[in-house]
Amino acid sequence: MWSTQLCRIPITAFLGSISKQHTLRAAQKSCTFVRVQQCSQNTRTAFSRRVQKRTSLKEKAMAPAGGKAFQIGNAVAAGSSAVGIGALCFYGLGLSNEAGAVDRALLWSQEVRQRIRATYMYFGGSVALTAMSAMAVVRTPALMNLAMKNSWLAIGASFAAMIGTGMLCRSIPYKEGLGAKQLAWMLHSGVIGMVIAPISLMGGPLLMRAAWYTAGVVGGLSTLAMCAPSEKFLNMGAPLTIGLGMVIVSSLGTMFFPPATALGAGLYSISVYGGVVLFGMFLLYDTQKIIKNAEHHPSYSPVPYDPVNQSIGIYLDTINIFIRLAMILGNNRKK
Numbered sequence: 001m002w003s004t005q006l007c008r009i010p011i012t013a014f015l016g017s018i019s020k021q022h023t024l025r026a027a028q029k030s031c032t033f034v035r036v037q038q039c040s041q042n043t044r045t046a047f048s049r050r051v052q053k054r055t056s057l058k059e060k061a062m063a064p065a066g067g068k069a070f071q072i073g074n075a076v077a078a079g080s081s082a083v084g085i086g087a088l089c090f091y092g093l094g095l096s097n098e099a100g101a102v103d104r105a106l107l108w109s110q111e112v113r114q115r116i117r118a119t120y121m122y123f124g125g126s127v128a129l130t131a132m133s134a135m136a137v138v139r140t141p142a143l144m145n146l147a148m149k150n151s152w153l154a155i156g157a158s159f160a161a162m163i164g165t166g167m168l169c170r171s172i173p174y175k176e177g178l179g180a181k182q183l184a185w186m187l188h189s190g191v192i193g194m195v196i197a198p199i200s201l202m203g204g205p206l207l208m209r210a211a212w213y214t215a216g217v218v219g220g221l222s223t224l225a226m227c228a229p230s231e232k233f234l235n236m237g238a239p240l241t242i243g244l245g246m247v248i249v250s251s252l253g254t255m256f257f258p259p260a261t262a263l264g265a266g267l268y269s270i271s272v273y274g275g276v277v278l279f280g281m282f283l284l285y286d287t288q289k290i291i292k293n294a295e296h297h298p299s300y301s302p303v304p305y306d307p308v309n310q311s312i313g314i315y316l317d318t319i320n321i322f323i324r325l326a327m328i329l330g331n332n333r334k335k
Contacts, residue, residue, distance in 0.1 A: 105226075108295070115294040118307035126189045126315040133193025138200045147197045161191045166312065174306040185308050189315075196323060202330050210326035217325075218318050221280055225287035233284040234292065240285060243278045247271055272324050279320040286313035 137143040146154075165188040172181040200207065225233060250270040257264035290310050297305045 104295075111299060112294050115297070115305050115307060116290065119290055119294070119310045122185070122307050122311040123315050123318075126185070126311060127318065129186055129189035130193040130196070130319065133190040134197040134200065137194050137197035143194065144197065147194055158195050162188075162195060165191050170309050170312070174304055174308055181308055188312075192319060196319070199323065199326060202326055206329050207326055210322055210329055213325050213329075214318060214322040217280060217321055218283060218314075221283045222287050222314075225284045226291070228284075228288070231288075233281070233288050236281060236285055240278065240282055243274070243281075247275045247278055250274070272327050276321060276324045276328070279317045279324075283314060283317040283321070286317060289313070 137147055165184065169181070169184040169188045172184055174181050247270065250267040253267040254264060254271060257267060290313075293310060294305065
């Protein structure tokens, strides 16, 4: 019996080792399979998480817009108005140690006064021509339908017409009286009036309110620029250019992301509320630039002082402020 057992020990031990090896191999295979399965599951889980994260970001961007973006825009506009009023009081009361343009106005020569007067005459004429052009387009159904086309071709043609007529007007040398420069200036103002004519659909009373608000903003900022030191706002050229790029990108973004979405509402707020602040600062910059050029342009220069080109800057600032104020009033009316 023992011999049998002794003879079987190696066999049973060998068989046991074989069975153990098979068991270990099977266990290793099963563990390997489990690990591979777990790795594949982890990979799928990580991939699904990434997809869910991407989807969630997209959903957040395209989610229905809340009122937070517009509240921030209103707060920025209100804060900028408060800063502007405070600066106007500070410089208007003569609390600054530096002299402003209003302090030097008594020392201006008749030539400088005539230059500034001519510049603002062309500015007022541009606004009047734009208003008359817009009214003529509104009363002409064919032109109104052309101005209201929303295709990419129509948008591109509108931009090309505004930029082209503006470049043409600036490139022609200035001569007093009615000439090519003045005709190009009238054409440029008329084209802008045609482009902004569809804003009349917002209603006459609302546009009148926007016009009065624009007059108040432009008058207040012009007075601030007159009272402030001469170089105070002329150093803002680079920041204003960066801000203009942001507003342009935001305005283009609203073509692809409607304001009803969260991302579209943010872009819309930057374009509208940020645009009001930006073009208000541009108005300060352009006003002081007009005064500086009128004071320092040589009297015997072969190139005469050009009041038409000088007025285009404040004219475009005013148009942009008016459009954005009308949009803000329209949004408040919808609420």
